Amino acid sequence: MSQMIFVNLPTSDLDRADKFYSSLGFTKNDTFSDENATSWFIAENILVMVLREEFFSGFLVNGDVAVTGSGRRECLNALSAETREGVDQFVANALAGGGEIYRPADEPFPGMYQAAVQDPDGHVWEIAWMSPEAIENPGA
Structure with missing residues (x-):
């Protein structure tokens, strides 16, 4: 399997973020999309993952917090x-x-x-x- 990059970004509004990334012409990746996150292909091995803040925060440690704005x-x-x-x-x-x-x-x-x-x-x-x-x- 080729190496891939996933840019993971928190969002306060998944629907609004989806509208934005769709407008850029990125292709939605249904395999890694659900009610907590949406995955968008930028190129074959480059994806942006937009995650609800609460879900994104579940991957953080040491008191780190999600930042938007x-x-x-x-x-x-x-x-x-x-x-x-x-x-x-x-x-x-x-x-x-x-x-x-x-x-x-x-x-x-x-x-x-x-x-x-x-x-x-x-x-x-x-x-x-x-x-x-x-x-x-x-x-x-």
């Missing part, structure tokens, strides 16, 4: 886009699904176009496209 960030989930237009489409889909702009689209250096959105629970998803030239000659 704005404020402190432990991670930024980052995805690549196949085209510059793909970045803009991802952002548009996120907004249509109830997300918000976290960081507007910009081009921090030639050949890299990026933006970031947050889901309804405040989890941030970055999306970036890099031109083939930028990939082949980083820093040039």
Whole structure:
């Protein structure tokens, strides 16, 4: 079996989170979805698991608590886009699904176009496209 990655995120509203992740074009994985969690394929071996806060908390130890909403960030989930237009489409889909702009689209250096959105629970998803030239000659 190939190695997989599961990004596990708590949610305060599973139905609202499902609307958001569906709007991004992710494919629901019914095998790992139930009344406590919904699983979404981002790619063949990459899934996001959205878990009700109470269920998510059952996996935590040492007094840790689930975090949703704005404020402190432990991670930024980052995805690549196949085209510059793909970045803009991802952002548009996120907004249509109830997300918000976290960081507007910009081009921090030639050949890299990026933006970031947050889901309804405040989890941030970055999306970036890099031109083939930028990939082949980083820093040039």
